[in-house]
Amino acid sequence: MQFYRHGLSSADAKGxxxxxxxxxxxxxxxxxxxxxxxxxxxxxxxxxxxxxxxxGALAVLLALDLKPGDEVIIPAQTFIATAxxxxxxxxxxxxxxxxxxxxxxxxxxxxxxxxxxxxxxIPVHMYGLMCDMAGLRAALPAHVTLIEDCAHCFEGxxxxxxxxxxxxxxIFSFYATKNVTCGEGGxxxxxxxxxxxxxxxxxxxxxxxxxxxxxxxxxYRHWDMARLGVKANLPDLLAALxxxxxxxxxxxxxxxxxxxxxxxxxxxxxxxxxxxxxxxxVSAHHLFPIHVKPATxxxxxxxxxxxxxxxxxxxxxxxxxxxxxxxxxxxxxxxPVSHEWGEGEITLPLWxxxxxxxxxKIIETLKAxxxxxxx
Ligand SMILES: *Cc1c(COP(=O)(O)O)cnc(C)c1O
Numbered sequence: 001m002q003f004y005r006h007g008l009s010s011a012d013a014k015g016x017x018x019x020x021x022x023x024x025x026x027x028x029x030x031x032x033x034x035x036x037x038x039x040x041x042x043x044x045x046x047x048x049x050x051x052x053x054x055x056g057a058l059a060v061l062l063a064l065d066l067k068p069g070d071e072v073i074i075p076a077q078t079f080i081a082t083a084x085x086x087x088x089x090x091x092x093x094x095x096x097x098x099x100x101x102x103x104x105x106x107x108x109x110x111x112x113x114x115x116x117x118x119x120x121x122i123p124v125h126m127y128g129l130m131c132d133m134a135g136l137r138a139a140l141p142a143h144v145t146l147i148e149d150c151a152h153c154f155e156g157x158x159x160x161x162x163x164x165x166x167x168x169x170x171i172f173s174f175y176a177t178k179n180v181t182c183g184e185g186g187x188x189x190x191x192x193x194x195x196x197x198x199x200x201x202x203x204x205x206x207x208x209x210x211x212x213x214x215x216x217x218x219x220y221r222h223w224d225m226a227r228l229g230v231k232a233n234l235p236d237l238l239a240a241l242x243x244x245x246x247x248x249x250x251x252x253x254x255x256x257x258x259x260x261x262x263x264x265x266x267x268x269x270x271x272x273x274x275x276x277x278x279x280x281x282v283s284a285h286h287l288f289p290i291h292v293k294p295a296t297x298x299x300x301x302x303x304x305x306x307x308x309x310x311x312x313x314x315x316x317x318x319x320x321x322x323x324x325x326x327x328x329x330x331x332x333x334x335x336p337v338s339h340e341w342g343e344g345e346i347t348l349p350l351w352x353x354x355x356x357x358x359x360x361k362i363i364e365t366l367k368a369x370x371x372x373x374x375x
Pocket of ligand 1: 051052053054055078079081082124149151152172173174175185186
């Protein structure tokens with residue numbers, strides 16, 4: 001049984017073959033077309049491709065001129081990348097606990113974490129469910145930059161609004177298991193022209209022109225470096241895998257939704273907790289998490305694995321991982337909701353095209369071996 005399988009096929013190889021016929025394999029015309037497609041998809045003035053969410057976030061934090069001592073509010077329940085890039089530039093991730101039902105950062109939770117040093121906040125759309133972005137924008141001071149972590153949510157909406165609507169910046173991941181993927185990659189959408197100009201530089205060493213533009217006229221042009229940047233540009237070889245996936249992503253959501261609805265119907269009324277999905281949200285259903293009593297979680301994983309079912313854990317609470325715990329002195333009691341969820345969470349296989357009989361086997365194994373453990 002597979003935990004996940006991408007939906008790319010030989011049809012997608014055509015785009016790569018076309019890039020192989022061009023002189024430069026790195027960022028160029030294909031990426032620019034995909035950036036225009038992404039900007040249009042989200043109704044945003046600007047989109048920039050990057051080689052990962054992680055490097056995209058680094059480029060954004062550098063473009064915002066975040067400094068040591070600045071604080072960034074981050075949900076305790078997320079993947080480590082969200083906090084790590086803040087830490088890497090020397091700023092301080094200030095964790096906030098999440099809602100016990102939705103597992104999302106709330107406007108109230110974010111507002112409580114604000115101090116005079118708060119510069120930004122990075123809400124995370126966990127498992128595909130969007131945070132209350134309008135509420136977060138209203139709850140935070142206007143000078144606090146909202147950066148959406150959309151690694152789990154490309155095609156989801158809340159109150160009909162897609163990612164990027166209420167935030168200054170939104171960052172996507174096209175990592176191997178994400179709903180839109182090119183193996184490794186990502187994108188940033190934004191509204192502000194000044195921040196866009198800064199990002200064009202911080203995405204590529206702080207240089208004033210990318211290679212394709214430097215060679216365009218046939219005459220060598222000098223470049224300058226006015227600020228510090230990273231190497232975060234996406235090569236056209238990978239960008240070529242994106243246009244068809246983006247054009248069809250909304251058509252593929254019903255397959256994920258149907259799998260999730262079957263899981264939820266079969267697992268209702270068992271001693272298993274599920275993420276609550278508010279009616280005003282369309283989840284991108286990136287992952288399907290369940291939660292069992294923490295004391296039984298590892299035995300439950302062993303029972304699933306013994307039946308040939310691959311699972312993952314998304315995520316153990318970030319502040320309780322060794323680095324953050326030792327540096328900042330957090331305990332499980334610091335962010336109890338995130339900690340409890342992270343100690344009992346199990347992510348089940350979910351991907352469009354997943355065979356029905358795989359899902360049947362997962363549900364039957366849960367009922368036969370995991371539920372008795374939880375009793
Ligand atoms: C995958 C993921 C990231 C990191 O994405 P990369 O493209 O691998 O850097 C960040 N945040 C969340 C919530 C993720 O799941």
